[in-house]
Amino acid sequence: xxxxxxxxxxxxxxxxxxxxxxxxxxxxxxxxxxxxxxxxxxxxxxxxxxxxxxxxxxxxxxxxxxxxxxxxxxxxxxxxxxxxxxxxxxxxxxxxxxxxxxxxxxxxxxxxxxxxxxxxxxxxxxxxxxxxxxxxxxxxxxxxxxxxxxxxxxxxxxxxxxxxxxx
Amino acid sequence: xxxxxxxxxxxxxxxxxxxxxxxxxxxxxxxxxxxxxxxxxxxxxxxxxxxxxxxxxxxxxxxxxxxxxxxxxxxxxxxxxxxxxxxxxxxxxxxxxxxxxxxxxxxxxxxxxxxxxxxxxxxxxxxxxxxxxxxxxxxxxxxxxxxxxxxxxxxxxxxxxxxxxxxxxxxxxxxxxxxxxxxxxxxxxxxxxxxxxxxxxxxxxxxxxxxxxxxxxxxxxxxxxxxxxxxxxxxxxxxxxxxxxxxxxxxxxxxxxxxxxxxxxxxxxxxxxxxxxxxxxxxxxxxxxxxxxxxxxxxxxxxxxxxxxxxxxxxxxxxxxxxxxxxxxxxxxxxxxxxxxxxxxxxxxxxxxxxxxxxxxxxxxxxxxxxxxxxxxxxxxxxxxxxxxxxxxxxxxxxxxxxxxxxxxxxxxxxxxxxxxxxxxxxxxxxxxxxxxxxxxxxxxxxxxxxxxxxxxxxxxxxxxxxxxxxxxxxxxxxxxxxxxxxxxxxxxxxxxxxxxxxxxxxxxxxxxxxxxxxxxxxxxxxxxxxxxxxxxxxxxxxxxxxxxxxxxxxxxxxxxxxxxxxxxxxxxxxxxxxxxxxxxxxxxxxxxxxxxxxxxxxxxxxxxxxxxxxxxxxxxxxxxxxxxxxxxxxxxxxxxxxxxxxxxxxxxxxxxxxxxxxxxxxxxxxxxxxxxxxxxxxxxxxxxxxxxx
Numbered sequence: 013x014x015x016x017x018x019x020x021x022x023x024x025x026x027x028x029x030x031x032x033x034x035x036x037x038x039x040x041x042x043x044x045x046x047x048x049x050x051x052x053x054x055x056x057x058x059x060x061x062x063x064x065x066x067x068x069x070x071x072x073x074x075x076x077x078x079x080x081x082x083x084x085x086x087x088x089x090x091x092x093x094x095x096x097x098x099x100x101x102x103x104x105x106x107x108x109x110x111x112x113x114x115x116x117x118x119x120x121x122x123x124x125x126x127x128x129x130x131x132x133x134x135x136x137x138x139x140x141x142x143x144x145x146x147x148x149x150x151x152x153x154x155x156x157x158x159x160x161x162x163x164x165x166x167x168x169x170x171x172x173x174x175x176x177x178x179x
Numbered sequence: 180x181x182x183x184x185x186x187x188x189x190x191x192x193x194x195x196x197x198x199x200x201x202x203x204x205x206x207x208x209x210x211x212x213x214x215x216x217x218x219x220x221x222x223x224x225x226x227x228x229x230x231x232x233x234x235x236x237x238x239x240x241x242x243x244x245x246x247x248x249x250x251x252x253x254x255x256x257x258x259x260x261x262x263x264x265x266x267x268x269x270x271x272x273x274x275x276x277x278x279x280x281x282x283x284x285x286x287x288x289x290x291x292x293x294x295x296x297x298x299x300x301x302x303x304x305x306x307x308x309x310x311x312x313x314x315x316x317x318x319x320x321x322x323x324x325x326x327x328x329x330x331x332x333x334x335x336x337x338x339x340x341x342x343x344x345x346x347x348x349x350x351x352x353x354x355x356x357x358x359x360x361x362x363x364x365x366x367x368x369x370x371x372x373x374x375x376x377x378x379x380x381x382x383x384x385x386x387x388x389x390x391x392x393x394x395x396x397x398x399x400x401x402x403x404x405x406x407x408x409x410x411x412x413x414x415x416x417x418x419x420x421x422x423x424x425x426x427x428x429x430x431x432x433x434x435x436x437x438x439x440x441x442x443x444x445x446x447x448x449x450x451x452x453x454x455x456x457x458x459x460x461x462x463x464x465x466x467x468x469x470x471x472x473x474x475x476x477x478x479x480x481x482x483x484x485x486x487x488x489x490x491x492x493x494x495x496x497x498x499x500x501x502x503x504x505x506x507x508x509x510x511x512x513x514x515x516x517x518x519x520x521x522x523x524x525x526x527x528x529x530x531x532x533x534x535x536x537x538x539x540x541x542x543x544x545x546x547x548x549x550x551x552x553x554x555x556x557x558x559x560x561x562x563x564x565x566x567x568x569x570x571x572x573x574x575x576x577x578x579x580x581x582x583x584x585x586x587x588x589x590x591x592x593x594x595x596x597x598x599x600x601x602x603x604x605x606x607x608x609x610x611x612x613x614x615x616x617x618x619x620x621x622x623x624x625x626x627x628x629x630x631x632x633x634x635x636x637x638x639x640x641x642x643x644x645x646x647x648x649x650x651x652x653x654x655x656x657x658x659x660x661x662x663x664x665x666x667x668x669x670x671x672x673x674x675x676x677x678x679x680x681x682x683x684x685x686x687x688x689x690x691x692x693x694x695x696x697x698x699x700x701x702x703x704x705x706x707x708x709x710x711x712x713x714x715x716x717x718x719x720x721x722x723x724x725x726x727x728x729x730x731x732x733x734x735x736x737x738x739x740x741x742x743x744x745x746x747x748x749x750x751x752x753x754x755x756x757x758x759x760x761x762x763x764x765x766x767x768x769x770x771x772x773x774x775x776x777x778x779x780x781x782x783x784x785x786x787x788x789x790x791x792x793x794x795x796x797x798x799x800x801x802x803x804x805x806x807x808x809x810x811x812x813x814x815x816x817x818x819x820x821x822x823x824x825x826x827x828x829x830x831x832x833x834x835x836x837x838x839x840x841x842x843x844x845x846x847x848x849x850x851x852x853x854x855x856x857x858x859x860x861x862x863x864x865x866x867x868x869x870x871x872x873x
Contacts, residue, residue: 033290042289047211048204050412052363053446057803060363088204097199105198108771112644113201114364114412120202150815158810161803163363163413164644165778166771167814 017081021046022090030077036070037061039077040087048087048117052161059160062118062125063087069125071159088117091124100124100177109173111164119160123174126156148178184695184831188656188663192767196648196668197410206410209367212380214439217369218247220431221292222424222448223282223299225274228308228796229517232272235282236300243298245291248434250283251299255430259398264487265520266396268426274303275487276519277796278451280423285431285440308517310796314352314460314481319512322484322491326527327617327683329496332510333565338464341475341506345466347547348475353463353535353862355846357789357798358456360524361808364412365446366453368428371439377429378405382412384419385680387639390673392421397429409671411643415779416523417453418643419682424452450801454522455789457482459494461535466506471549473504473558478536484513485520492521493528497613497843498536500731501575503560517796523682525779526839529614537610537847538862541854545593551609551851552579552588552735563729571728571828574759575611578735581822582609582757586737596858603741603750606856610847612734612758614840616829618688619679620719624697626659627714628705634659635667636697639675640690645838646768647686653764654691654832658698660707676716684732684836687764688829693719695831728828732835734758736777736844740852747868751781751849754817761826761835769837773819776841781817782809784846788865 013032018025021044028043035054040046040063049072052060056074063072064086091098100120103109110116130152135142138155146152153171162170200206225232237249255269268280282299286292321331342348362382369380377399383389386406394401411418428442444452459482466475480494495509524530544554556576562569583589591607592598598605624638636655642648652666659666669675679689701715739753754777763769786807789798800806819841826833846864853871854860861870 031288031290033294034288038289041210045213046204047207050204050208050363051210051365051443053803055446055802055804057446058363088202092199092203095199097202101199101202104202105194108195108767110201110644111646111771111775112363112411112413113197113206114208114362116201117204151812154812154815158812161363161808161810163361163415163779163808164771165775165782165809165814167778167809167811168774168817169771170811 015078017078019080020084022087032078034077035073036075036077036080037072040072046087046089048089050114050118052115059122060115060118062122062160064121064125067128069122088120091120103173103177107169107173107176109166109169111166115160115162119170122157122160123177127178150175182831183827183833184657186657186762188653189762189764189832191653192765193649193663194767195646196652197642208364208410208412209369209380209382209408210441210443212369214369214371217439217441218285218287218435219289219292220428220440220442221284221296222280223296223301225277225279225281225303227274227303227305228277228310230274230303230305232274232281233304234302237282239298240284240295243291243295245287246284246295247287248285249299250430250434258396260396266421266423266426268423268430276451276485276517278519280427283427283431285435308796310516310518310791310793312458312483312514312516316514319481319514322489322511322513325491325493325496325511327493329493333499334508336506338475338477338506338508342464342466345474346469347467347543349465349539349543351463351539351862353461353538355459355531355534355864356787357458357791358524358783358787359450359789359806360415360417360455361449362413362415362417365444365449366418366422366424367443368425369439369441370428370432372432376403376405379425380407381425382418383408384414384641384643384682386641386671386673387677388680389421389425393425393429396426406673407671408641411641414643415525416527416682419523419680422453446803447801450789450798451519454520456524456527456531457492457521459492459531461494463535463539465539465543467543467547469547471544471547471554471557473502475506476502476504477508479510480532481512483516483518483521485518486515488520490521492531494532497529497532499565500563501611501613502558503564507564526614526843529839529843533612533844534847534864537844538850541608541851542860550593552583555579555611566729568727568729571730572824572826573731573733574822574824575733577822578733578757578759582735582737582755585757585820586755588737595855599744602744604744604856605741606852608738608740608848608851608855610736610844610851612736612840612844614684614732614836614843616688616730616732616835617683617685619685620721622678622689622693622719623676623716624693625676625714625716626697626701628709628711630711632661633665634661635669636694637669637675638690638693639673639678640670640686641681642670643681645681645686645772646765649768650687650764651690651694655694655698658695684838687832687834688836689719691832691834692830693717696720730829732758732760732840734840734844736848738848738852740849740856742853742856742871747871749785749853749866749868752815754781756841757820757822758840759822759824760837760840761824761829762833763821764832764834770819772837773841774817776839777817777819777845778809778814780842780845781814781849784849784864784866786865
């Protein structure tokens with residue numbers, strides 16, 4: 013069964029027909045031609061498909077496109093504006109926080125979503141004080157970025173980049 | 180001695196040329212390539228480990244709206260070559276391992292292809308299978324050679340006499356697990372036939388090697404196969420050779436003329452179709468005198484291979500070179516089983532093969548009351564013990580000393596289980612690393628002047644995350660005497676001159692030497708002021724390195740480990756590695772590769788283990804939820820350093836290769852640290868908590 017939905021992706025409005033079984037990830041990639049969200053596991057286990065959906069980080073392989081009619085999505089591509097890169101993206105390059113780059117668009121989106129969660133005071137297992145504001149320690153970054161796997165093993169550089177990009 | 184480049188851009192740390200494309204997600208990997216109106220392929224796999232296909236009923240699948248074709252052994256075209264049984268897709272009704280592809284559906288959408296694949300009814304006459312690896316099997320055999328072309332067995336002196344005369348001896352067996360490479364990008368092919376030519380957008384470590392293998396199997400002239408791979412989402416060996424999905428994608432595209440097809444393996448399918456590291460069983464025997472000088476080094480390694488195709492992991496090979504000892508022996512034996520085909524995984528041979536011996540050395544050092552750093556230094560050979568050749572350069576001792584200094588080793592109390600902090604037992608450990616300097620002949624590069632002072636350098640190399648786009652441009656800049664920003668690279672495409680595979684840490688040695696040769700040829704022909712359009716090519720020189728030297732990189736890895744006294748949980752708060760890898764082309768990128776290797780070594784030590792269910796012959800934990808790789812929170816602190824090393828013999832850049840040495844020895848250093856923390860000696864990876872519970 014097909015349905016018609018509308019998505020706003022990286023600032024552009026798109027109308028598309030989707031198979032009800034189609035994941036949001038496949039709708040972005042196959043339907044719209046977005047290349048930033050990647051299919052690493054298709055099971056919500058690696059984070060490569062992470063985008064910002066209505067401002068929150070979401071793994072798009074675990075949700076159906078048809079459930080997101082009208083959603084506003086920002087991929088890593090939409091964080092940049094032509095040659096201008098988002099400070100988080102610049103920090104990833106400067107800190108060499110990737111090698112193959114396949115997990116990187118997801119890492120960058122996840123980092124920004126994570127910073128918003130910290131800003132909003134959401135605690136993690138690494139947070140000592142569950143009631144006050146959260147301090148962005150390296151341990152917090154590591155814990156909160158652990159849903160994004162990197163097989164090249166750039167984790168220590170990712171933590172450096174996220175710390176720099178958060179400034 | 181080679182004509183060494185004068186380093187100018189070499190040794191600088193420009194950021195990655197492909198960085199902006201990667202952080203924005205606009206870099207095109209094999210599955211991102213835009214083709215018009217593609218069809219999608221989904222595979223059907225055998226669910227028994229051995230048998231004969233009696234029926235593949237595709238009627239229900241074929242009836243589904245949107246299904247374009249279903250390939251099976253009953254209808255697939257015959258291939259020109261079936262010499263490589265792994266690539267002989269649909270050529271036989273035999274099932275040789277669980278997960279073998281028995282059918283492939285081509286459909287208009289991913290959803291339909293996947294649905295239809297589930298509707299294909301497969302009947303298999305099941306036969307008894309054997310997937311049990313053991314060193315006690317009576318059918319173990321000696322392969323003719325082991326991976327890399329090394330001798331299967333070596334023997335010097337007499338280990339029996341050596342052991343009999345050694346006051347301290349060790350005879351222990353160590354095991355490493357079955358590991359799956361698991362690059363983050365699943366193996367993906369986008370295939371299109373056009374006028375009898377095949378275009379493949381492929382996630383591969385070698386566009387030209389993919390072309391050559393695929394052309395041979397399909398019976399095409401190589402120039403009719405065009406392979407494109409501008410960006411590759413990691414490989415770690417699993418994309419180093421062609422696997423069956425490439426052939427299936429080509430057949431599927433042929434079945435739907437004019438339509439490009441996309442075939443992306445699922446993460447689960449990768450556990451049976453793209454190679455893996457064999458589990459190993461290593462019997463290590465060592466003997467030394469009261470001063471800790473080794474008289475005996477013997478390693479007998481057993482691994483598995485697939486019954487349909489041999490792969491012989493060279494597990495015992497590193498032990499031929501690391502330490503001096505007059506009496507030595509190494510052997511390799513294989514069990515041919517009904518299992519998926521094993522293959523390369525980051526540092527095949529060295530990675531598993533430096534686990535057993537480096538834990539054994541720790542055990543023997545403790546037995547004779549020596550510090551494990553000092554024990555290693557005392558057994559430094561004057562020449563390569565295997566070949567008798569001098570080393571082109573060898574700085575293991577410098578790495579051990581520099582590592583010990585940086586790590587703070589000198590304050591270490593050697594007593595095990597002597598330090599605790601809030602319920603955690605703390606320890607530190609060390610291990611040595613080594614990796615050979617590999618070079619693969621057969622690359623060609625072209626240099627072209629595109630504008631005054633501007634150069635385009637073409638070579639069909641690939642960047643699998645290693646930094647090729649950037650580091651080859653640095654090498655070309657120095658070879659041409661140009662600025663880094665005046666060199667533009669063209670790689671990742673068979674339209675560029677032939678290049679060898681990105682494997683065996685050979686990329687920079689092989690491609691870099693080729694680029695230098697082409698740049699020198701260009702300058703010889705056109706001088707310092709070439710006309711626009713001036714172009715010169717050269718092949719990798721065969722005669723610019725001394726065969727009279729043994730060439731290896733070395734390193735020392737230090738680990739801090741804590742093990743929870745009550746739960747046995749193991750954590751690694753700190754890793755520090757010091758390496759001797761010749762000249763470093765780009766410190767920023769080199770550090771990433773070294774810490775990346777060490778991180779993968781940590782992952783191997785603590786988590787990774789493909790669990791085989793012997794009843795059915797498959798890896799049961801075939802996804803990231805259950806095959807655990809290290810996550811960000813597992814890796815708090817990893818440092819990689821290198822010692823200054825000048826080696827005029829390896830190649831014109833003076834490099835040794837850095838892609839693999841980082842993973843070698845890490846797991847042993849962590850296991851040794853875990854022993855120091857707990858007093859429990861673990862000889863079987865991974866270091867799961869059950870090892871440490873009473």
